[in-house]
Amino acid sequence: MTTTETPGDAAGWYDPESTLQIRVPVVRGPQPAPGYTFDEITRADWVLGRVPDRGWSPEPGRRRTWVSRALLACLLLVQALLSLRLHNSAFEDEALYVYAGHAMIGHLFHGMPEYGGFASYFSGSPALYPVLAAWVDSAAGLTGVRLMSLAFMLGSTGLLHSFTRRLFNERTALLAAGVFAVTQSTLFLGNFATYDAMALFLLALTAWILVRVAPGHWALPLAAAPVAALTVGVKYASALYLPTVALLLVLVAHERLGGREALRRCAVFTAGVCLLLGAGLLTTDYLEAIRSTTTERAHGTASLGQLLWDCARWGGLLFALAGLGTVLYTRRAGLGEVPGRVWAAPPRRWRLALGILLTGTALLAPAYQIHLQTSISLHKHIGYGLLFAAPMAGVGLNRLMGAHFRFPQVVIAVGVLALTFGMSQSAQNYGVWPDTSRLVPELAKNVRPGQKWLGQPHEGPVYYLTGRGLTDYTLWTSIYYIDYTGRGGRHLGGPEGYRAAIDDGWFDGVVLDWSDQPGEIQALIRDEMRSSGRYRLATALIYRTSVGAGHFEIWLPLRAAPASPA
Structure with missing residues (x-):
């Protein structure tokens, strides 16, 4: 057997008495670019330069901020379109609140006698949302009042994005806003003229203020006290979520300033809210309505199995993502995308406490309605807790996607599933009452x-x-x-x-x-x-x-x- 070199880039061994020819590729070194020689190529041409530190900085740059805002605007547009696609005539609660608002305007501003007894059975102050709804109705009708609810829900999503970004990062905030924007309660309330959308917006605003001012002066949490008290006035059951926002203030302040300063800020906020709510109860006759509609509400006959099924199909996906996010965030603070650098991370106990607080809040409304054995308005009330569970759901989606967007197909699949559930369920709930257009x-x-x-x-x-x-x-x-x-x-x-x-x-x-x-x-x-x-x-x-x-x-x-x- 003799050896010959074959033409081309590969050499091989050739046996003239055999039909088998084996070609072994020859490994050659890098070739110079056309018009250059090896002497003109330096090592710098083959090595990547050092990435500036600002490229890995946890603080968002101008470009990253505008990209995040553009994506958030797209999410809000999708949310608005999905809410506006819902059509039906006025629901009895919508019509009643608008009418009550007109009656209250006549009583408060024109001296007309008060009638209707709304304060005795409304689950929110008839002098707040109903008056605002009646004022909008006078100018733009029921469509205008529903558009006001849409504005409140879009504002809730925007505030959720903002305080989630402060707790975690832009990517988590976008994912949290995205999964919350397509839940059935968000889409339903975005085109429904009741006080739920306004109460949810005020609750989100309270959380945003407290997360923002927690590292600042100890008296700054007082700025959130009027908003929190107004939230309870708009809907009495919103008081169920005030402990959540107070504990969120404690956790954020504790991570930055320590335990003593955190408790100091929480005490200031709690005292401010209690004083305002106490003054409101002493100057009004709403206590009986609070008892009959909230604290001592009559029990229903709904079965435990049906209530659990409703909770699972209306909020189960987001809650499961939030639970996954809590587990993964507790185990590891970040994704480790920054090469060769370890950022200071909150302690594991703090991460666990934050995850349990936000995720567990989603269980408050279901647990209360299971206690009352009633499914009335459960599809709306479940959205209050999902607002707080959404940040941890964003963490869960972020971890499923992995570092450097390694598995985007997972997030796409979950997003399609959430979108399908939200669209179908909101359309079904919006068509429960009969259309009175004929x-x-x-x-x-x-x-x-x-x-x-x-x-x-x-x-x-x-x-x-x-x-x-x-x-x-x-x-x-x-x-x-x-x-x-x-x-x-x-x-x-x-x-x-x-x-x-x-x-x-x-x-x-x-x-x-x-x-x-x-x-x-x-x-x-x-x-x-x-x-x-x-x-x-x-x-x-x-x-x-x-x-x-x-x-x-x-x-x-x-x-x-x-x-x-x-």
């Missing part, structure tokens, strides 16, 4: 000023009819309460009151919402309408919701002439 024109044909009506629903239709000057809330009776003065001057309530009023022909019209599972009072009213001989069924309108189907019934007195066609 009912209102039918009522407008029959309702006349001064007439007395019985209705369920009545808040939404009356809201639209009041704008046309056809009626007002004082002329309507709901299926939840009646005080009817019957023959002989007897005051009748409950089933007896409804039966007597219908038999006497006291109502000028009745609206019934008849579904597959009617309530006891609805069934009583319908049976009485049929048997009294005083009313006739004038109109039946079929509707469909996200949970079933039903129809509206409009009953008119027999003496009334048939409605003319539109």
